[in-house]
Every structure is written in structure tokens, then in C-alpha cells.
Amino acid sequence: MQNSIKHIYDYISNDLSQVDQTIKLCVSNRDNTIKLISDYLLEAGGKRLRPALTIMSAKLFGYNGNNHIKIATAVEFIHSATLLHDDVVDESKLRRGNLTAHQKWGNKRSILVGDFLFSQAFMMMVDTKSLPVLEVLSKAAAIIAEGEVMQLNVINNIKLSREQYIKIVSAKTAELFAAACKAGAIIAEQNEETWQLMYDLGMNIGIAFQIIDDILDYNANVKKLGKNIGDDFYEGKVTLPTIITYEQAITKEKKKIIEIFNLPEKTKEDFNLFRELMYKYKAEAIVTKLASEFINNCHKILDKLPDNKVRNMFKETLDYQIKRVF
Amino acid sequence: MQNSIKHIYDYISNDLSQVDQTIKLCVSNRDNTIKLISDYLLEAGGKRLRPALTIMSAKLFGYNGNNHIKIATAVEFIHSATLLHDDVVDESKLRRGNLTAHQKWGNKRSILVGDFLFSQAFMMMVDTKSLPVLEVLSKAAAIIAEGEVMQLNVINNIKLSREQYIKIVSAKTAELFAAACKAGAIIAEQNEETWQLMYDLGMNIGIAFQIIDDILDYNANVKKLGKNIGDDFYEGKVTLPTIITYEQAITKEKKKIIEIFNLPEKTKEDFNLFRELMYKYKAEAIVTKLASEFINNCHKILDKLPDNKVRNMFKETLDYQIKRVF
Numbered sequence: 159m160q161n162s163i164k165h166i167y168d169y170i171s172n173d174l175s176q177v178d179q180t181i182k183l184c185v186s187n188r189d190n191t192i193k194l195i196s197d198y199l200l201e202a203g204g205k206r207l208r209p210a211l212t213i214m215s216a217k218l219f220g221y222n223g224n225n226h227i228k229i230a231t232a233v234e235f236i237h238s239a240t241l242l243h244d245d246v247v248d249e250s251k252l253r254r255g256n257l258t259a260h261q262k263w264g265n266k267r268s269i270l271v272g273d274f275l276f277s278q279a280f281m282m283m284v285d286t287k288s289l290p291v292l293e294v295l296s297k298a299a300a301i302i303a304e305g306e307v308m309q310l311n312v313i314n315n316i317k318l319s320r321e322q323y324i325k326i327v328s329a330k331t332a333e334l335f336a337a338a339c340k341a342g343a344i345i346a347e348q349n350e351e352t353w354q355l356m357y358d359l360g361m362n363i364g365i366a367f368q369i370i371d372d373i374l375d376y377n378a379n380v381k382k383l384g385k386n387i388g389d390d391f392y393e394g395k396v397t398l399p400t401i402i403t404y405e406q407a408i409t410k411e412k413k414k415i416i417e418i419f420n421l422p423e424k425t426k427e428d429f430n431l432f433r434e435l436m437y438k439y440k441a442e443a444i445v446t447k448l449a450s451e452f453i454n455n456c457h458k459i460l461d462k463l464p465d466n467k468v469r470n471m472f473k474e475t476l477d478y479q480i481k482r483v484f
Numbered sequence: 485m486q487n488s489i490k491h492i493y494d495y496i497s498n499d500l501s502q503v504d505q506t507i508k509l510c511v512s513n514r515d516n517t518i519k520l521i522s523d524y525l526l527e528a529g530g531k532r533l534r535p536a537l538t539i540m541s542a543k544l545f546g547y548n549g550n551n552h553i554k555i556a557t558a559v560e561f562i563h564s565a566t567l568l569h570d571d572v573v574d575e576s577k578l579r580r581g582n583l584t585a586h587q588k589w590g591n592k593r594s595i596l597v598g599d600f601l602f603s604q605a606f607m608m609m610v611d612t613k614s615l616p617v618l619e620v621l622s623k624a625a626a627i628i629a630e631g632e633v634m635q636l637n638v639i640n641n642i643k644l645s646r647e648q649y650i651k652i653v654s655a656k657t658a659e660l661f662a663a664a665c666k667a668g669a670i671i672a673e674q675n676e677e678t679w680q681l682m683y684d685l686g687m688n689i690g691i692a693f694q695i696i697d698d699i700l701d702y703n704a705n706v707k708k709l710g711k712n713i714g715d716d717f718y719e720g721k722v723t724l725p726t727i728i729t730y731e732q733a734i735t736k737e738k739k740k741i742i743e744i745f746n747l748p749e750k751t752k753e754d755f756n757l758f759r760e761l762m763y764k765y766k767a768e769a770i771v772t773k774l775a776s777e778f779i780n781n782c783h784k785i786l787d788k789l790p791d792n793k794v795r796n797m798f799k800e801t802l803d804y805q806i807k808r809v810f
Contacts, residue, residue, distance in 0.1 A: 191633050243595050269569050269595060270632045276599070277626035280606055284618045292610045292618065300603035306596045307517050 163478045166214075166471045173213045173227060174206055180231040184278050195259050195271040199238050208338045209234045211363070214475075215342020215356055218468040225286045225345045229295075233338045235279035236299055240334075242272035244306065290344045290353075298337035305329025314394035316404050316419040320448075323398055324365065332364025339363070352463075359459045363476065366452035370482050372397035373445050376433060388429045394419060398445045399436060406439035446480070453480055489804045492540075492797045499539045499553060500532055506557040510604050521585050521597040525564050534664045535560045537689070540801075541668020541682055544794040551612045551671045555621075559664045561605035562625055566660075568598035570632065616670045616679075624663035631655025640720035642730050642745040649724055650691065658690025665689075678789075685785045689802065692778035696808050698723035699771050702759060714755045720745060724771045725762060732765035772806070779806055 167174070178200075185196040209230030216226035245258040246265050259268045276299070283292050308326045312318050339360030343353050375390040376399055390397055396419070404415050415435070418428045436442065453476045460472055493500070504526075511522040535556030542552035571584040572591050585594045602625070609618050634652045638644050665686030669679045701716040702725055716723055722745070730741050741761070744754045762768065779802045786798055 189630050189633050189637070191637060192630060240599075243599060246591075246595060265572075265591075266636055267633065269572060270629050270636065272599075273566075273569060273602070274626055274629035274633070276602060277622055277629060280618070280622035281626060284615060284622055287615055289610060289613055289615075292606070296603055296606035296610055300600055300607060303596050303600035303603060304515050304518060307515050307593060307600070310592055310596065311515070311517060 162481070163475055166475060167210070169471065170210055170213045170217070173230070174210065176224075176227045177206065177209050177213075177230045177234060180227060180282070181234065184231075184235075184282070188274075191263070191267055192271055192274050195242075195263055195267060196238070196275060198262070199242065199259055200234070204234075204238075206234065207367075208237050208334055211335060211338040211360060212342045214468055214472060215339045215360075216346050217342075218464060218466070218472070219343060219346035219348055219352075220464075221342070221346035223345070225288065225291075226342060228282050228286050229291055229341045229345060230338075232279040232282040232295060233334065233341070235275045235282065236295065236302075237334060239272040239276040239279065240302055240306070242268045242275070286345065288344060291341050294337045294340050294344065294357075298333045301329045301333045305331070305333065309395070312396060314396070314419045316396055316400065316415055318396045318401060320398070320401055323396070323401055327365055327368045328361060331368040332361045335364030335367065336360035355459055355462060359456055359463075359472075362452045362455040362459065363479070366449045366456070366476075366479055369398050369445060369449040369452070370479055373399055373442055373449075374482065375399075376436060377442065391429050391432065392424050394424070398448065399441050400432075402441040402444050403432070403436045403439055406441070407435060411435055450480060453477075488807070489801055492801060493536070495797065496536060496539045496543070499556070500536065502550075502553045503532065503535050503539075503556045503560060506553060506608070507560065510557075510561075510608070514600075517589070517593055518597050518600050521568075521589055521593060522564070522601060524588070525568065525585055526560070530560075530564075532560060533693075534563050534660055537661060537664040537686060538668045540794055540798060541665045541686075542672050543668075544790060544792070544798070545669060545672035545674055545678075546790075547668070547672035549671070551614065551617075552668060554608050554612050555617055555667045555671060556664075558605040558608040558621060559660065559667070561601045561608065562621065562628075563660060565598040565602040565605065566628055566632070568594045568601070612671065614670060617667050620663045620666050620670065620683075624659045627655045627659045631657070631659065635721070638722060640722070640745045642722055642726065642741055644722045644727060646724070646727055649722070649727055653691055653694045654687065657694040658687045661690030661693065662686035681785055681788060685782055685789075685798075688778045688781040688785065689805070692775045692782070692802075692805055695724050695771060695775040695778070696805055699725055699768055699775075700808065701725075702762060703768065717755050717758065718750050720750070724774065725767045726758075728767040728770050729758070729762045729765055732767070733761060737761055776806060779803075 181196075181200050185193050185200075212230040212233055213226055216229075242259055246268050259271070279299075280292075280296070283295055286292075305326055305328070309330055312322065312326070336357045337360065340353050340357040343356040348356075372390065375387065375397070377387075389395075391400075400415075404412060407415060415432065418424060418432060421428065456476050457473060460469055463469055507522075507526050511519050511526075538556040538559055539552055542555075568585055572594050585597070589597075605625075606618075606622070609621055612618075631652055631654070635656055638648065638652070662683045663686065666679050666683040669682040674682075698716065701713065701723070703713075715721075717726075726741075730738060733741060741758065744750060744758060747754065782802050783799060786795055789795055
């Protein structure tokens with residue numbers, strides 16, 4: 159945790175502890191495999207960013223019940239379930255610096271425990287007795303799955319447009335951020351206009367977050383990011399840094415990039431070659447600027463929301479996102 | 485469809501058509517892969533047994549709204565999602581006589597489309613605005629996943645007890661039958677005692693159904709069953725026919741059975757050898773008798789429920805289950 163947002167996590171640490179306890183309670187008294195994998199995943203040092211958004215959203219409107227804990231837990235369960243399934247789909251070896259669950263326990267168990275966590279998310283939501291919360295989160299779960307399928311269908315397609323990329327990212331990543339924020343406003347009994355503002359806020363945070371994650375895949379070291387550098391590249395995932403590099407490249411380089419992305423197996427040499435082109439065209443700076451635009455949208459939305467301590471914390475979190483790149 | 489229960493399907497055919505239309509509507513306007521796989525799966529000639537149970541349960545209590553269609557659709561979505569994930573987990577090649585989805589489109593798409601269908605199930609349930617329905621079905625989904633994990637953990641363990649087998653079958657199969665029946669009673673505004681009766685009814689139907697399916701894995705031909713004969717055996721799934729055979733076998737045969745089940749790859753020869761032992765000990769007859777006990781439980785439960793045309797249809801469906809073996 160960088161010092162700059164430590165006070166925010168301190169402010170919600172009691173709520174986040176309750177989320178952790180609720181998670182633990184749900185997987186205790188269950189089949190041992192479920193307990194093992196869930197514990198492994200949930201204790202692997204995730205940032206709890208999505209549940210934090212739900213908690214902060216509820217607090218932004220002065221909510222002081224305890225349904226936000228249930229929703230935050232449900233959001234984390236959905237996130238964990240998609241992580242388990244994504245890692246199987248992506249064949250990833252590392253997650254947050256640890257072996258992925260499917261490397262440790264096999265694909266089969268990862269798929270089934272993912273299904274279990276997914277169901278637990280819904281049980282938790284039912285417990286809030288809020289149909290609008292159930293609606294926004296079940297819809298989000300469907301859109302996330304659809305986004306993952308869309309991403310799978312454009313693997314190695316370097317000609318992906320910026321718009322298509324944003325569409326995929328909105329679905330596979332930002333939708334859950336949006337739902338997490340909106341659910342906070344629902345539970346705090348705000349009007350539908352405010353629900354929509356919070357949804358838009360989460361959507362813009364989520365897109366910026368994913369764009370920055372995609373930059374980090376080309377510049378972070380494993381220790382900082384907790385996953386292998388170049389994972390996206392080797393898997394043929396076309397992200398904004400690759401799209402921008404391809405856009406800027408001259409014809410000869412474009413041909414080479416297409417050649418590389420058509421390879422069934424990419425080498426370290428391919429990676430270095432591609433990264434040189436990224437540096438040459440300052441793709442990182444261009445992409446960071448694009449991420450900043452989504453962060454700016456967030457600030458504009460926040461300016462329409464209650465002016466209080468929590469709103470300032472939201473704003474600080476946004477600045478922290480951009481700083482992750484440097 | 486055997487002639488003996490055709491009139492039952494005729495009686496609910498209008499409702500089942502509405503379920504099919506609702507399913508189609510949910511996957512239209514979605515990513516093409518989702519549409520393709522969902523259509524393939526949902527049009528592959530499934531019996532729609534689980535949605536039929538929800539429809540019949542609602543009709544048993546004279547329900548004449550349309551929420552039963554939504555619930556039946558949700559039940560079929562949950563079933564389809566688990567089929568997609570199961571086939572990946574089991575590495576099955578055939579389902580209802582067709583190539584399985586993961587053979588046709590790959591594991592990754594099967595996992596993600598399964599997640600999508602699962603989410604659609606919840607969206608459909610939210611649409612009924614019934615929290616008890618959401619509760620029973622989200623709980624069922626968690627129990628199903630747990631049952632699948634339990635099954636995975638006892639692969640090749642020929643020393644599995646009858647009780648453990650029933651526990652696994654109750655979770656992985658019968659829980660959805662139970663939830664499908666209970667949801668029908670909920671939507672028809674029955675009291676909680678009746679909900680429980682319907683849950684117990686579905687549970688007993690589901691256990692009998694799975695036991696019979698497990699017998700058929702050893703005696704049906706591919707054409708009749710729509711899957712490969714011996715699938716369970718080759719996958720090392722320990723089912724009631726194998727448990728009973730092992731129980732009856734003499735020490736020398738027990739040793740041989742353990743040897744076979746410890747093989748990482750079982751051959752056709754192993755299968756034939758094991759099936760001879762099954763015949764020798766009349767395992768099929770013993771297992772069929774055990775299935776009959778669960779069917780008898782169903783009759784006893786049904787006798788406590790409204791005496792009408794639909795109740796008779798339930799009873800005929802039960803008899804049909806047992807006849808599947810012959």
C-alpha cells in the first residue's frame with residue numbers, strides 16, 4: 159500500500175475487516191477443497207479495491223447500516239470467481255506473486271470453486287433483501303462473462319480499434335466497478351439519478367484502472383505487480399499500449415507487428431522487439447493520457463456528489479491510480 | 485419421449501414453449517459466441533426435465549400467473565451452465581449424442597458461456613421479484629458446485645460408502661430438482677410446510693433419477709442415452725452400481741477392482757471385466773431396488789399433496805423413471 163492512500167484504507171479498515179470475516183464465515187463448514195482454494199485466493203493479498211468502492215459509496219451518502227458489508231462481500235466473491243475462471247482461461251501461472259489456484263489445484267477445482275463463490279455472492283445479495291442490488295449485480299455478472307468472451311474472440315487481433323478495446327474493458331472490468339459503486343448508492347437509499355451517477359463513476363474508475371493495468375503489464379516488475387510481466391503480450395491480448403503502438407508504426411513495422419501477433423508462441427525476443435517499438439512511439443505516455451481522460455470524467459462526476467470527506471478520498475484514490483504507472 | 489408420459493409433456497407443452505422462447509430472447513442480441521454455444525446446448529434435445537418440474541409444481545397448486553416460466557427458465561439456465569462446466573471438468577466428448585460444447589468451441593468458451601448462463605439465471609429470478617425463490621435457487625447453485633467438488637475428490641475411490649454416494653448425488657444432482665419443485669410451491673403462494681414437502685419430493689426424484697442414470701451408464705447404448713456408455717467407469721466415477729459390485733465381490737475380486745480403479749487409464753477390457761462382475765452379483769437389480777425406495781418416498785410425499793390431475797402426472801413420471809432401466 160502506498161502511503162498516499164493509507165489513510166483511506168484506515169478509514170474503512172473496520173468495514174473491510176468485516177468483509178473478510180463474512181468471507182471466512184461463508185467458506186467455513188464447507189468441503190475442504192472449497193475452503194482451501196477460497197482461503198488461498200482471498201488471503202493472497204488482494205487490494206479489496208472493489209469492496210472498498212462499495213463501502214466508500216455507501217459512506218459517501220452517510221449510510222450507517224450493515225448491508226454494505228454484505229454487498230461488498232458479494233462484489234469480492236464475484237471478483238474472486240472471475241479471477242479463478244480467468245486464470246484457467248488465460249493459463250496464467252502467477253497471480254499477485256503467487257502460483258495461481260489452477261496451477262496448485264488443477265483446472266477442474268478452479269472452475270467448480272469459482273462456481274461456488276459465484277453462488278455465494280448471490281446468497282449474500284439475497285440476504286440484503288434488496289432487489290435493485292440483486293438486479294445490478296446479476297446484470298454485471300452476465301456482462302463480465304460476455305466481456306471475457308469478447309476478449310477471447312479478438313486474441314491476437316492487432317487491428318482491434320480503440321473503441322472495441324474500451325467496449326471490452328467496460329464489460330470485463332469496469333462493469334463490476336460500476337455495479338459496486340451503484341450498489342452503495344442503492345443501499346444508502348439515494349434516488350435513481352444518483353444511482354446512475356455512481357454507476358458512471360465506477361465505470362470511469364474501472365476503465366482507467368484497466369488501462370493502467372495494461373500499461374503495467376509492459377513496464378512493471380513481477381514484484382511490484384505480482385504477476386508476470388508481458389503476460390498479456392504472450393497470451394496475444396491486444397490492449398491499449400499495443401493498439402497505440404500499432405497505430406503509430408510505419409508500414410514496415412506494422413507488418414512485423416502483425417507477424418509477431420500471428421505467432422502461436424511468442425518469444426522473449428519478440429517481446430523486447432515489440433517493447434522497443436512502444437518506447438519509440440511513446441505509447442506509454444499516450445495511453446496514460448487516455449487513462450487521465452477517464453480519471454477527469456470521474457472528477458467531474460464527483461463534483462456533482464455530496465461534498466464531504468469521503469468525496470475527497472475518492473478523488474485521492476483516482477490520483478493514486480494514475481501514479482501507479484510511475 | 486416414451487409414449488407413457490407423452491400426455492404429460494403435451495399438458496405442459498405450451499409452458500415449455502414459453503420457456504424456450506424466454507431462453508432464446510435472453511441469448512439473442514448477445515455476443516455471437518454466447519448465442520452459438522447457448523443455442524447448441526439448449527437445442528440439443530434436452531428433456532427440459534427440471535423446468536418441467538417447476539411448471540408441474542406450480543400447476544399442482546393451481547398457479548396461473550407467469551412467474552413459473554421465469555423460474556423454469558432460470559432452472560434450465562443453471563442446469564445448462566453446470567453441464568457446460570461439468571463437461572469441461574469430466575473431459576466428456578459426447579452429450580445427448582452430440583459433441584460436447586468444449587469439444588466444439590474449446591474449454592475457455594465453455595467456462596465463460598457457462599458463467600454467462602449462470603448470471604442470466606439470476607437475472608431471470610430477480611425478474612420474479614421473489615426473494616424466497618432467489619434464496620432457494622442461489623443456495624442450490626452453491627450446493628451443486630460443492631457436490632461437484634466432493635465428487636472430484638473421491639474419483640477412483642472404490643471404497644466410497646453408499647451414504648457418501650447419496651450425499652454427493654443429493655448435492656450435485658438432486659438439489660436442483662428439489663429447488664425446482666420448491667420454487668413452484670413458493671410462486672403458487674403455498675405455506676412453508678408445503679415448500680418443504682415439495683423440496684423433499686424434488687430431492688427424492690433427483691436421487692432416484694441420478695441412480696438410474698448411473699445404472700444406464702453401464703447398460704444403455706449410446707443411441708438411447710445420448711452419451712458414451714462407460715463414461716463414468718473410464719473417468720473413475722464411483723457410483724452405486726460400482727459400490728454394490730465391490731461390496732458383494734469376494735476378496736480376490738475386490739483386489740482386482742481396486743487395481744482397475746487405480747489405473748490412470750482404463751481399457752475396454754477393464755470395463756468388460758468389471759461389467760461381468762456386475763452381472764455376476766446382479767448389481768443392476770440391487771441398485772434398481774434402491775432407486776425404487778426413493779421413488780416410494782416420492783409417492784408417500786405426493787399423497788400429502790392436493791389430489792388432482794397434476795399429482796397423477798407426477799406419479800406417472802416417477803414410474804417412467806424406473807422404466808428407463810428396462
